[in-house]
Amino acid sequence: MFTAARNSLLIFFLGVCGLSSAGTAQTSPTPSLDEASRPLRIQRDVRWTTAAGMPLTVDIVAPEIIERSLPVVVIYHGGGWLINDNQIMNSTARYLASHGNFVVANMNYRLLGDNDNTTTMDDIIGDALGGLLWVKENIAHYGGDPTRIAVTGDSAGGHLSAMVLLAARRLSSEKFSPSNLAFRPSYIPPGKTPEQIAKEDSLRVQAAVLSYGSFDIFQSALKGFESPNNFFWQMGNAKARGIFGETYRVENQPELYKAVSPIYLVPESADYRLPPVFAHVGSRDTTTPPTAVEAFVTRLRAAGQPVEYKLYPGKNHAFLDNGCNEYLGTCFDRDAPDTLDDMIGFLQRTLGEQE
Template sequence: MFRILLMSLLAMFAGPLCAADHAHPIQVHKDIPWAQTAAKTLTMDIYTPQSDGGRLPVVVMVHGGGWLINDNHIMDSAARYLAEHGNFVVANLNYRLLGDNHNRTTMNEIVEDVFGGVLWVKEHIDDYGGDPTEVGITGDSAGGHLSAMVLTAGRRLSSQGFRNEPRGFKPTYLPAGKTAEQVAAEDGLAVQAAVLSYGAFDLYSEAQHGFESPDNIFWKLGGVSARGLFGDGITAQANPDYYRAVSPLYLIPARSDDQLPPTLAFVGSEDKTIPPAAVKQFVDKMRAAGQPITFKIYPGKNHAFLDSGCNKYLGNCFAKDAPDTLDDMIAFFDQHLR
C-alpha cells in the first residue's frame, strides 16, 4: 500500500474551529495578491503582531493537502497561534494545486510558486512589520515537502525553467530587474531556520507506488483525473531525474558545499500517511551530510494535527493536539531567528 498523502479530509469534513487563547493582539491582512498565473491569482494572508519593538522575525507558512486540495485557510489557526503566542509576522501562502489550469499544473510549477512566495515576502514584508533578514519557513505534509525544497533546491534556479537539463526552477515571482540566476548567485532564497511538519520528502518513490494512480483518493477529492506529476509522456520509470529533482531526499548537499539552516523535523507516532520511518530517512540523510537537524516524534499524534478545526477521521483537534507542538516551534524559531 503506497503512502498517499491522506492530509486533511478536514477540508470537506471538518467540525467547528477550536479556539486558541489570545495573547498578543494581531492584525490580519487577508488575500494579498503576490503573483498572477494562467491558472489563478496567488495570494497570501499576513498576520502581524501589534508591537512597538521594531521589526519582527518572519515565518513563511506553506499548507498541505497532497498538492491537490486545501488552501492556506487550513493553516489559519496555526498561523494565528504563531503570531499571537510567538510574536512572529506570519505569511501564510497559497500556491497552485495539481488540478489547477484544467489539471495541467506540474509539480515543478508548484515548487516555483513557493520559491516565488518566499522571494515576495523577503521583498515586501517590511511593509507589514517583518524583518526580511530573519526569515524562517514551515510547512506540513505537502507543505513540509515544499518547505524542504526551499532548503535543498533554493540555488537550483534557471531562467530556462525545468524542462531543460540540468533541471532548474524559475520562481513564479522574481524581484524587479533580477534573473533567476542572479537570485541564485545571491542566495536569495536562503532562510535562517526551518520547521518541517510530517513532510513528504521522496516523490520519486511515491510516484512508483501509486501516487499518480486513481487509487490515490486525493485526485478524486481534488475533482480531477489521476495523471503524471509532469504531464503526459513523463514517468518515474522513464524519467527518474524529473522526480528526483522535486524530491528533497535526493537534493541534500554536503555541509562542505552548502550549509543549510537549523532545521526541526517532526511527525506523530501514529501517522500512517507519512510514517515516522519516512521522516527519519530524511533526517538520517541530513545528518550524514553534516546538516543541522533536530528530530522529534510526538506520541499518540496522527497526520495533519496542525490543521485548523477538528478532524474525526484522523482523530485530531487543533485545540487538543496542536498547541504543545506549536510551542516547540516557537521555541525553535526563537532560538534561531532572534
C-alpha cells in the first residue's frame, strides 16, 4: 500500500506548520535495541479494512507465550499526516510488547497524499477510529483483552490518539462538512451505524499516552501548513492543498479546522470524563514544543480531566522512532527506553494487571 519512494525517504516530518528547514535527516531502517524481556510473535500486514479502494493494515506484536489475555496498546505513527508508515514505530511496538507484556496493534492509516492527493484530515481521523473499532472486535484472537485498551502515538500520531478520545462520540454516517462536524469510521462492525457506536460510547478506551503530539491544527493551518512553502508536501509526493480539499480554507471555515484540533474539543469532566492521559515532550523539541503540549495539558486540567505530564530534559522530537535521526540528534537506543519505561508504568497502573 505504501510506495517505495515514500519508504525510501525515512525522514520524519519536522514541524506541524511545515515551515522548518529540515534538510535530509536520515533514520536508521533497522532497530538495534534487543527486545530481551520476552520473545515475540509478530503478525505483519493484517488487513483491517479497505478505504476508498486502499487496503489498510496493522502489525500485531505480542509476547510469544500468552497465558492469559493481555492489555492492548494501539499505536498511530507520526509523520505529519504526509509521510511514514507504521514501520517507523517498530522499535517502540516491540519494546512495549516485550518489556510491558502488552499486545500491540501498530496501525497504518491513509496519508493526505494518498488516493491521488484526495485524502482529507477527517478521512485520516476516520481511519484512526475505524482501526480502533477493528481492534476491539478482533484483538481477542491475538491474546488481547478488548476491555483494556490504550491508544498512543507520536506527533501526528499523538494528534490522532487525542482525537480518538475526543471524537469518539461525534460520529455520523454523513460526510464531514461545515454543517456536519462529525466523523465516519472507515471500519464499522457489522450491524452497527456510526450513530449507534457514538451513542453506546463503543470507542472508549481506558488510557492514552500522547507523545509530543500536535494539538492545534487550526493554528498550524493559519501558519502555512497548506502552503507550497511547506516542503513536506513534496516529501509526501503531493501538491500542497487544503487538508479538507480545494473547497475549504482556514480563513473561511475555521470551524472545520477546530473540529480536528484536540485543544478546542476537551469536555468538562462533569459532562464527560476522559480516561487517564499521560502527555510528554522533550525540552529541546521545536517541532511540537513544550509550550504547545503544555497548553493542551493545561486545557485538560482546567476541565478537570485526569492527566499526567512530563518534560524530558535534553530530548528533541521523534525520539520514539526507529534508529537515529542525525538532524534531530536523537537515537532510539539512547533516548527512548526511559520514556518507554515511564509509559509502561503508566499503562500498567491504568490498565491494571489481570487477576
